[in-house]
Each structure stands twice: as structure tokens, then as C-alpha cells.
Amino acid sequence: MRPGYGLAAWRDATILDLTPSMRRTMRARGAGVVPFVGVRRRMNLLSAVLASILTLTLLCVSASGWAAARRPWVQFVGCRYVEQPYNDGDSFHVRCGEKEMVVRLYLVDAPETRLHDADRVREQAEYFGVTIDEALFAGKRASDTVREALRAPFVVWTRWASAGGRGATPRYLAFVEVNGQSLAELLVSRGLARIKGIPAPSPQGTRSSELRAKLYALEGDAKRQRRGVWATSRGR
Structure with missing residues (x-):
């Protein structure tokens, strides 16, 4: 007990951080500070553990990205689009010779096709200034556009940087050219994707900042021409 404090005063000073309803409950029950101190210590310990886990996760992601950035680009030609229910505008299954993988496009993010991640769909809708239904419709258009564009053989460039995912087929960040x-660039120019995602220089050596600048120019043109999702945009 601190000098000059009675037990009740010390208890009241200790529970100042609680909400009013919690304070009233503790006073009504004659609660002391010992149980609260124990809870507070456990909460502090839990916060420290969660912070450590987050830090380790970020370090692992950074290390993985740094290692991938040092690898040479690998080019696959004559690749084919493989129809899968999880394919969408920026992530889809491909076959390049005997190699099969899911590729995730660098630098861009197409609207989702399903409401499996409500927060993400809401964020995309807010970015484009459309309703959630309009965002999902744009996601389906992006997926259809990719499927149609990749009917012809195409080129995949990757450095084997993992793009995560929960499926059995490995998922890698890549540039795709058709x-x-x-x-x-095709997706952004048609108003079917936004500039967001993992940055990287092109396999030809163009800096990431230059690639993004070109994408922003294409996005600006798509907005002015009211293409794709921008046709119903009300916010940007």
C-alpha cells in the first residue's frame, strides 16, 4: 500500500483505468485490487506475446522478400491458363510446360469475385467509390477479362517469391505478359484493378516506381473515360 493511502483510496486509484460500469461493479462487490492486478499482469503478458509474434512474422516476411529480390528472374513461355473456381483477376492457376502453379500479379489488386472477405471487399468498394455489389461485379469482369486475354499462350516471369495462399498448389508473385x-497494365487500363500490392522492378530492369507511375497514368485515363468499375464510381 502506498504511504498516505487508505485501502479504499488505493483501490479507487488503481481502478481508474476501468470503464465506469466496471468500477461500479467492483465497488458494489467490495472488490480489492489484487484480482485486478492479476488480470492486468496477464493482459500485459498477452500483449507482449502477441507483439513478439507479430514482430517475428514481419521479420520472416521481410527476410523472404529480401531473399526473393536477390534471385534471378525465371521466364516461362507458352504458358496456359488453367480453369479453377478460385481464379480471379489478379490470381490464377497456370501451366507452363510440366510446371503448374498459381500466380499472383505484382503491383495490382483486382476486385474480389466473392464476399468471402467482407472487410477486403468493403475496402475495395470504398477505393473505387462504388457499392459492394458493384465491386463484386467488377471482380467478375476482371476475372473474365483475364480468362479471355490468356486464351493465347503467354509469358510468366517470377523470382519464386511466395504469395501465400491456402491451396495445395504453390502461389508465386509474377509478371504476366500476353x-x-x-x-x-491491361487490367488497370480497363478500370478493372487498382494499384496496390507487392512492388518489384520489371524483369527488364524498369524500376518499380516507374512501373507504378505508368499504372497511375493508365488509371487516371480509365477514370476519365469511365471504364470498368469507374463507370459507376461516385467517390473518387
Whole structure:
């Protein structure tokens, strides 16, 4: 007990951080500070553990990205689109010779096709200034656009940087080119993707900042022309 404090006063000073309803409950029950101190210590310990886990996760992700950035680009030509229910505008299954994988496009993010992650869909809808239904519809259009564009053989560039995912097929970040055009640029120019995601220089050596600048220019043109999802945009 601190000098000059009675037990009741010390208890009241200790529970100042509680909500009013919690304070009233503790006083009504004649609660002392010992149980609260124990709870507080456990909460502090839990916070420290969670912070450590988050730090380790970020370090692992950073180390993985740094290691991938040092690897050489690998080019696959004559790749084919493989129809799968989870394919969407920025992530889809491909077959390149005997190699099968799921690729996730660098630098861009297409709207989701399903409401399996409500927070993400809501964020995308807010970015484009549309309703959730309109965002999901744009996601389906992006998926259809990719499927149609990749009917022809295409090129995949990757450095084997993992893009996560929960499926059995490995998922890697990649640049995809079809008929000499960047698939990411195609999506943005049609108003079917936003500029967001893991940055990387192109396999040809163009800096990531230059790639993003070009994408923003394409996005600006798509907005002015009211293409794709921008046709019903009300917020940007």
C-alpha cells in the first residue's frame, strides 16, 4: 500500500483505468485490487506475446522478400491458363510446360469475385467509390477479362517469391505478359484493378516506381473515360 493511502483510496486509484460500469461493479462487490492486478499482469503478458509474434512474422516476411529480390528472374513461355473456381483477376492457376502453379500479379489488386472477405471487399468498394455489389461485379469482369486475354499462350516471369495462399498448389508473385502487353497494365487500363500490392522492378530492369507511375497514368485515363468499375464510381 502506498504511504498516505487508505485501502479504499488505493483501490479507487488503481481502478481508474476501468470503464465506469466496471468500477461500479467492483465497488458494489467490495472488490480489492489484487484480482485486478492479476488480470492486468496477464493482459500485459498477452500483449507482449502477441507483439513478439507479430514482430517475428514481419521479420520472416521481410527476410523472404529480401531473399526473393536477390534471385534471378525465371521466364516461362507458352504458358496456359488453367480453369479453377478460385481464379480471379489478379490470381490464377497456370501451366507452363510440366510446371503448374498459381500466380499472383505484382503491383495490382483486382476486385474480389466473392464476399468471402467482407472487410477486403468493403475496402475495395470504398477505393473505387462504388457499392459492394458493384465491386463484386467488377471482380467478375476482371476475372473474365483475364480468362479471355490468356486464351493465347503467354509469358510468366517470377523470382519464386511466395504469395501465400491456402491451396495445395504453390502461389508465386509474377509478371504476366500476353502478346507483348503487361496483364497488370491491361487490367488497370480497363478500370478493372487498382494499384496496390507487392512492388518489384520489371524483369527488364524498369524500376518499380516507374512501373507504378505508368499504372497511375493508365488509371487516371480509365477514370476519365469511365471504364470498368469507374463507370459507376461516385467517390473518387
